[in-house]
Amino acid sequence: MIPYGRQDIRSEDIDAVIEVLKSDFITQGPVVARFEAALAKKVGAARAVAMNSATSALHVAVAALDLGPGDLMWTSPITFVASANCGRYVGADVDFVDIDPDTFNMCPKALAAKLEQAKAVGRLPKVIVPVHMCGQSAAMHEIAELVRPLGIRIVEDASHAVGGSYMGELVGSCKYSDITIFSFHPVKIITTAEGGMALTNDPELAARMERLRSHGITRDSEMMSQEPDGPWYYQQIELGWNYRMTEMQATLGLKQQERLEEYVDRRNALADRYDILLADLPLDRPGRQKGARSSFHLYVIRLHDETRHRAVFEALQSHGVGVNLHYIPVHLQPYYRALGFAVGDFPLAEAYYQRAISIPLYSGLTDPEQDQVVTALKAALA
Numbered sequence: 351m352i353p354y355g356r357q358d359i360r361s362e363d364i365d366a367v368i369e370v371l372k373s374d375f376i377t378q379g380p381v382v383a384r385f386e387a388a389l390a391k392k393v394g395a396a397r398a399v400a401m402n403s404a405t406s407a408l409h410v411a412v413a414a415l416d417l418g419p420g421d422l423m424w425t426s427p428i429t430f431v432a433s434a435n436c437g438r439y440v441g442a443d444v445d446f447v448d449i450d451p452d453t454f455n456m457c458p459k460a461l462a463a464k465l466e467q468a469k470a471v472g473r474l475p476k477v478i479v480p481v482h483m484c485g486q487s488a489a490m491h492e493i494a495e496l497v498r499p500l501g502i503r504i505v506e507d508a509s510h511a512v513g514g515s516y517m518g519e520l521v522g523s524c525k526y527s528d529i530t531i532f533s534f535h536p537v538k539i540i541t542t543a544e545g546g547m548a549l550t551n552d553p554e555l556a557a558r559m560e561r562l563r564s565h566g567i568t569r570d571s572e573m574m575s576q577e578p579d580g581p582w583y584y585q586q587i588e589l590g591w592n593y594r595m596t597e598m599q600a601t602l603g604l605k606q607q608e609r610l611e612e613y614v615d616r617r618n619a620l621a622d623r624y625d626i627l628l629a630d631l632p633l634d635r636p637g638r639q640k641g642a643r644s645s646f647h648l649y650v651i652r653l654h655d656e657t658r659h660r661a662v663f664e665a666l667q668s669h670g671v672g673v674n675l676h677y678i679p680v681h682l683q684p685y686y687r688a689l690g691f692a693v694g695d696f697p698l699a700e701a702y703y704q705r706a707i708s709i710p711l712y713s714g715l716t717d718p719e720q721d722q723v724v725t726a727l728k729a730a731l732a
């Protein structure tokens with residue numbers, strides 16, 4: 351089976367992780383700080399806060415922006431459920447903005463229309479979470495122009511987009527957002543097994559996120575309600591969690607990020623090759639967003655004939671091609687339906703779901719393996 355995605359772990363990565371196991375620190379220590387500094391520097395953000403997953407980082411990010419009960423958060427319906435769930439963790443209401451059918455990202459026009467309606471009824475979102483679907487940045491310039499004048503805060507869910515760029519800057523620079531989130535799950539661009547990171551240019555947000563990832567505890571006497579009782583003293587000044595990353599994970603991430611450009615270049619070469627090899631087939635290839643270079647976490651095709659969706663998916667599986675579907679529209683999940691969402695709420699996201707298939711794409715995919723995928727796809731469509 352050719353999987354739809356897989357990690358690339360090299361012997362130098364393994365050796366480095368074994369070394370750190372023999373050191374004094376195995377949970378959050380000096381290597382976590384080095385991994386944070388390396389990635390912040392690479393993408394051009396002032397600060398980075400590593401956590402045990404992107405899901406944790408999303409939770410901490412919206413908590414640090416004081417999202418809470420009675421507030422509203424908007425995200426895209428075509429994403430992994432974690433992009434929406436972070437709002438629910440802090441007790442906020444979650445709603446969605448339909449997608450641009452070409453890029454699968456939050457549509458700025460749909461956003462503008464929804465903002466007008468929200469203004470009219472006096473219920474604007476406090477936080478908006480655009481998702482960089484497949485690794486291609488959403489139209490952040492347009493989104494930021496629409497929401498920033500209204501005081502709405504922006505968290506980019508860039509779980510797919512580590513190493514992608516937009517308008518000449520790497521995703522993660524936070525030029526168009528308050529916080530950007532990366533995931534290091536094994537199918538993503540670089541991995542720490544489980545892991546995530548929140549990047550920001552705001553030192554106060556960074557300090558708050560560091561505190562929230564570790565129980566809401568501070569050792570900074572400036573933050574305390576009284577003089578420290580002694581050198582042992584710390585205070586819990588708010589409610590946080592244990593979302594720390596381990597030194598083993600950070601060591602793996604530090605090695606992996608050295609090869610980020612290599613990974614993204616290879617993924618782009620494979621995507622360009624798919625574009626050519628699939629040009630004459632009855633399907634739509636992924637659209638390209640103006641000014642963006644995708645990290646190509648995923649390559650999603652959309653069949654012209656949606657009545658054959660399931661048959662083509664199953665035929666690919668039976669030919670040994672590990673296809674997947676990213677994603678089932680989040681608002682149609684039973685949990686969200688129970689909150690009042692229904693079929694028809696976000697028609698473009700639902701139409702996408704009827705036609706989309708993710709085909710294999712990862713840095714270790716060889717050209718002959720890719721040819722095998724294309725041959726299987728041709729047979730499945732015949």
Ligand SMILES: *Cc1c(COP(=O)(O)O)cnc(C)c1O
Pocket residue numbers: 403404405406429430432433481507509510533534535544545546
């Ligand atoms: C993978 C993913 C997440 C969650 O990442 P974890 O590190 O597995 O918690 C969140 N959002 C999107 C869009 C993702 O693809």
